[in-house]
Every structure is written in C-alpha cells, then in structure tokens.
Amino acid sequence: MTTPSQHIAFIGGGNMASAIIGGLIRQGMKPDQITVVEPFAETAAKLHQNFGITALPTASAELLQATLVVWAVKPQIFSQAAEPVMSHTRGALHLSVAAGIRTDSICRWVGTERVVRCMPNTPALVGQGITGLFPCPLVSASDKALVEQVIGTTGQYVWVDQESKLDAVTALSGSGPAYVFYFLEAMTQAGVGMGLSAEQAYQLAVATFSGASSLAAASTESPEVLRQRVTSKGGTTYAAITSLDDAGVKASFVKAMQAAEVRARELGDEFGKA
Numbered sequence: 001m002t003t004p005s006q007h008i009a010f011i012g013g014g015n016m017a018s019a020i021i022g023g024l025i026r027q028g029m030k031p032d033q034i035t036v037v038e039p040f041a042e043t044a045a046k047l048h049q050n051f052g053i054t055a056l057p058t059a060s061a062e063l064l065q066a067t068l069v070v071w072a073v074k075p076q077i078f079s080q081a082a083e084p085v086m087s088h089t090r091g092a093l094h095l096s097v098a099a100g101i102r103t104d105s106i107c108r109w110v111g112t113e114r115v116v117r118c119m120p121n122t123p124a125l126v127g128q129g130i131t132g133l134f135p136c137p138l139v140s141a142s143d144k145a146l147v148e149q150v151i152g153t154t155g156q157y158v159w160v161d162q163e164s165k166l167d168a169v170t171a172l173s174g175s176g177p178a179y180v181f182y183f184l185e186a187m188t189q190a191g192v193g194m195g196l197s198a199e200q201a202y203q204l205a206v207a208t209f210s211g212a213s214s215l216a217a218a219s220t221e222s223p224e225v226l227r228q229r230v231t232s233k234g235g236t237t238y239a240a241i242t243s244l245d246d247a248g249v250k251a252s253f254v255k256a257m258q259a260a261e262v263r264a265r266e267l268g269d270e271f272g273k274a
C-alpha cells in the first residue's frame, strides 16, 4: 500500500474521520498533508493529541490545497456543513462516508460530480474495516485509484455497481459491528450467569468471534457447513441452535437488517432534499 502524496481535507473530525486519518498516518502520511474542519473544540483537541493535526474550526482558503475532500459529518447536517466549504473545494475529488445521503444530493451540495460515496465501518480504527464504494459517472480511473489508496489504509473495500446497494452495505457491514458487540454482550451476560467471571466470559466471547471469523475467511466451506461441524447430533450446540430457531432469531435478525436498510433510504430522503 502506497501512501497518497496528495493533500486530503476532512470535513468533520469525529469517529469515522479519525479511523481514516489513523490509517493514513499509520501508512506514513504526514499530518501537514491533512486538513480537518472540526468545530467541536474537544474533538479538535483529540485530533491534535492523537495525530498532531491542528483542526480548523470553520472552512477557510486552506482547503484550496486539498485534492481529495472526505465528508465525515452526520447526514443531518451535511448540506449545512457543505455551504462554507463548497467555494474552496470545487476542483477536488469528494468522498462521502455519510449514511444514506445519495450522490445526487452530494453533487449538488459540493458543486462537482467528481463524487464517490462510501460506507466504511468502525474496525477501520484497527485497520480491519471493510468499506463499500460507489462512484459517480464522472469519477476517473485515477480518482478511483486515489480512493482505493485512502480507504485501503483502513482495511478491505468493495465497489458496488448500483448506488442502492450501498444501503444494503450500510445495513450489513456499516452497522454490523454493533450486531457483533450485541452478541458479545449477550454471550458475556450468559457466561456470567453460568458462573464465569465477567473478564473470562468476555475474553472467551471475543476470541470465539475472531477465531470463528478467521476460520470462515480461511475456509472454502459455507458457514452452514462450518456450523454443522460444531453441531453434534443431540449435543450441546444442537440444543442451543434449536433454542435459537424456536425463538425465530434468524428471521428476527434478517428483519433487523431490513430495518437498517430502510432507515438508510429514509436518511437520504429526509436529509438529502436541501
């Protein structure tokens, strides 16, 4: 992975921006190649402490040097955040991480059609993220290569061929870490209920998730076959999976992800109008 030689601006310096900035700095990008607009003083102080970056409280002509602008603000305030930025960044490539906000809105707000919309996830913080990407038609091959360099510092990526699929990516891997943490909470709670210490139960749960994920990634077998290998007829896993099936957990899970996808579309409808 080579580090982008360009200057990159981030609008919003919170969780997701920090995950990407962390990846860039780990790969050798210099803090003076990065400009961040971050109005919240406490978050700006963290950027300085963690990465040596002095954030701008508001947009200024300093943004003119950016060849890539990463939009890492909440969907609800994207259009408002874009107003003071637009006049400085029309010549740049734009990459948005905002959930739901569609490229037609983004192109309007940033004043160019060189826009890539993406959906990363928080394991990007430890270089193990996965990001879905969708380019507008005017995005060139070299624009895409730059985006791959930047996002590649945070983990894997996939390009999707229809913008609507990014809402599915949002429901699956964007929100997905929360589902994993939810299961970790439940497994830890159950372990504690069975007499393990909270520390041991959590250690066992986390190692089981990462071990099973590594096994799935290394295997050519389907998850169904891998699951069957754990499940002896009449054994303990069979008892647990039967209990999950009887409670309709798989169907509930599918429904939960559909709710996330619907919400992603609603965010685009609700906050993309301005």
Ligand SMILES: NC(=O)c1ccc[n+]([C@@H]2O[C@H](COP(=O)([O-])OP(=O)(O)OC[C@H]3O[C@@H](n4cnc5c(N)ncnc54)[C@H](O)[C@@H]3O)[C@@H](O)[C@H]2O)c1
Residues within 6 Å of the ligand: 011, 012, 013, 014, 015, 016, 017, 037, 038, 039, 040, 043, 072, 073, 074, 075, 077, 080, 081, 097, 098, 099, 119, 120, 121, 122, 174
């Ligand atoms: N957190 C996740 O798991 C995740 C995953 C994928 C995508 N996203 C998307 O990333 C975006 C940012 O989410 P986050 O979790 O980093 O939120 P966050 O609240 O941590 O970061 C947003 C930052 O924007 C700043 N901000 C507010 N108004 C601004 C303005 N006018 N100009 C510039 N900055 C401004 C805030 O002070 C804040 O620090 C959202 O659109 C979200 O949908 C988040």
